[in-house]
Amino acid sequence: MNELREKTITKITQQQFDLLVIGGGITGAGIALDAASRGLKVICIDKNDFGWGTSSRSTKLVHGGLRYLKNGEFNMIRKVGRERAIVYKNAPHIVTPQRMILPMQRKGTFSPWLTKTALTIYDLLAGVYKHERNYKMTTDEVVKAEPSINKNGLLGGVAYYEYKCDDSRLVIETLKKAVEYGATVLNYCELKSWTYANNSITGGECLDIINNKQLCISATKTVNATGPWVDNMRLTESTTVKKRLHLTKGVHLVFSKNDLPITNALYFDVSDGRMIFAIPKRHVVYVGTTDTSYSHSIDNPLVSNNDITYLCNAVNNRFNVELNKDDIIYAWAGLRPLIYKSGKNNPSELSRKDEIFTSETGLLSIAGGKLTGYRLMAKEIVDKVEKELSKIQKRDLVKCSTRNIKLSGGDFDGEINTDTLIYINDIKYDEAKQTGVEVEYFKELFYRYGSNIDEITNKAYELKKPGNNWKDIWLEAEIWYSVNYEFTVSPVDFLIRRTSIPMFNPELISDEFLTKVNTLFVKYLLNYTETVQELKNKISLQSVLLKVE
């Protein structure tokens, strides 16, 4: 427990909210920001950590909507392409343009000619910047770029751009900005039952999981933004609703670059007609995803041997490598909350569109969609909420303005692009280097915290004492920031969702490092008592692998 959380809980018990949002994934976070920026008194809760659900387990791309081309959904491409540019503009520190090579394969999903034409249409519809438009690559160019690629049947390739994004940080930065606008947010707070007046929902009875205490949240309107849990929540509320979601599981595996030596991101064919990504990041490469119908525990989707075999075979066929289960460094499994469509059983055919369901008691539920379109989903539902509130409260309607709201950490002056960010990073490093911090270490933090890096730098200066090791100082400054500004209540939140260290900086994980992290949480969190061994178990690869199949 920390001061931030204590204050939040006191506020909750004293306030009547306009809007209660259940679910602190990207959908709930987006709604909280939109509502708060329109002046609504909003609260967003999550039963686990923010971003713990699907929103930290995606492919981590802000897409331009290429997949919609296959189904001729041209409007969708236009919409998603525009949204991608907005997300980049508002959070440039965590969204990065990434060249993607699409190798062409004899008997592949698309012919080279069709792919080039399709990508050109896509560039125009999605409003892709000139310097990011697609171009053809010869077989030699593809092989030169990726010497480990299997040349059998290779017919050259096409390069195009996707945007990499730290998904769980997108959630956190959105929530931090929502709080700046006056939103109340609380993680580890589970909605247990609903409260009603005159047959309308008036909020819910919740459990503050950290303190094991009941909390009653009163709100005029309630939105269920619980992603894969949306149907479960609706079923507890009304006896007349039918299941509307079709959950599919998507798995990603992380390998060392020593075992999968690629330097470019690639999107390539798999023999079953699907396509998967291989994306390098620092010293590792992550590969995914699978797409299989799912009906087991929503709280704990795990990686099965079939998932591993499928992804390893796909990579081994595409590249001259021999990966197997023993080479996996880390893995994650997420659930897509897709909208059920009668007659469509193939997960890849299901639409990624979002939908809103309204119950007789006034509960609004939103599901489907993508990380990329979260802002538009939020706008759609807050428009609805506002209209209904305006009838009750006689308040004027306020237009959505999130298009121009920079997320926390994205508060830079002027137009930001890759080059200006490099320049700002250099300036910020100059301000920080007297603490002894190394250039590369600092850069990693700058692209994690963006304009908020100053808070961490100031703390590092405050902690600097003669003889102190700079790495210890910066780790402490980061954990201090995480606990006090990012709603972090455990080292697992910090490691998995604030920093992604086990996935993308696995070389940092050692007994000594985890002991330091644990000790700092004991220092900064009241009543924190977990042991290092418990922490190790929770972040281990074993914890995400299915044991019995």
Ligand SMILES: Cc1cc2nc3c(=O)[nH]c(=O)nc-3n(C[C@H](O)[C@H](O)[C@H](O)COP(=O)(O)OP(=O)(O)OC[C@H]3O[C@@H](n4cnc5c(N)ncnc54)[C@H](O)[C@@H]3O)c2cc1C
């Ligand atoms: C494998 C995979 C890859 C993907 N890749 C991409 C991609 O690259 N780009 C892209 O744009 N999209 C991608 N997506 C889609 C995207 O990740 C999801 O659409 C999005 O994250 C869904 O967010 P959400 O907030 O609706 O759900 P979630 O993130 O799951 O959030 C729901 C939250 O509700 C909380 N909750 C549940 N019950 C309760 C309760 N009773 N009380 C309080 N809280 C509760 C949960 O704890 C959870 O945190 C991918 C999805 C998957 C599965």
